[in-house]
Amino acid sequence: MVRTAQPQSDNDRLAEIVGRLAAKHGLEVYKTGWARSTYDINARDPRSRDIRLLVRVESFATTSGEIRLFSPEGRALAVELGAELEKTFPQIGEAVIIENPKA
Helix, strand or coil: CCCCCCCCCHHHHHHHHHHHHHHHCCCEEEEECCCCCEEEEEEECCCCCCEEEEEEEECCHHHHCEEEECCHHHHHHHHHHHHHHHHHCCCCCCCEEEECCCC
């Protein structure tokens, strides 16, 4: 039997990109929401098990290209994520990294 692959939704493609990049950088992703999803990309301290929020991406990033940076430690991931968003979603002219140091 031959199946035809269904095109992925924008939200599915965003989830795949976020998950892949977080894994590449050894970080954890926590997803909240259903219709409007929020992806928090976190670093966990192996000794204390404390969690630090580094980057947040919301589902509307597929049209706005908006990425929120909460810690300088997440800058490399945010830059890679921005490049992936621009490449994957042609409606984004230029991804924007917004720094929020006081989270």
